[in-house]
Amino acid sequence: MDQLMALQELNFSRCSELKELRTSIGHLMALQELNLSxxxxxKELRTSIGHLMALQKLNLSRCFELKELPTSIGHLMALQKLNLSRCSELKELPTSIGQLTTLQELDF
Structure with missing residues (x-):
């Protein structure tokens, strides 16, 4: 389990069968990059995504069934890049997105 806690990059890109992430994703405290393109x-991101305090890059491009982001996304204080391109069901962003003071790139 300690090795998972030190995981810095997680790539689930093109996992077409993935419907949800487990709540335990929030335990990956060293995770810097999460690719779910x-x-x-x-269909959804759990609120525990907000526990990923080291996360710098989050790629959700082409997650066609994703309808909303949890408000806890605003807790990602290290987030620099957020890719939401071609998320056709995602109609709006939570207001908490304004709390992402380190965000440099938003693709929506």
Whole structure:
């Protein structure tokens, strides 16, 4: 388990069967990059995503079934890049997105 806690990059790109992430994703405290691009069946992100305090890059491009982001996304104080391109069901961003003071790149 300690090795997972030190994980810095997680790539689930093109996992077309992935529908949700477990709540335990929030335990990956060292995670800096999470790639969920082309997870076309991903329907939601758990609020525990907000516990990823080291996360710098989050790629959700082409997550066609994703309808909303949890408000806890505003807790990602290290987030620099957020890619939401081609998330056709995602109609709006939570207001907490304004708390991301380190965000340099937003693709929506």
């Amino acid at each position: 082309r997870c076309s069946e991903l």
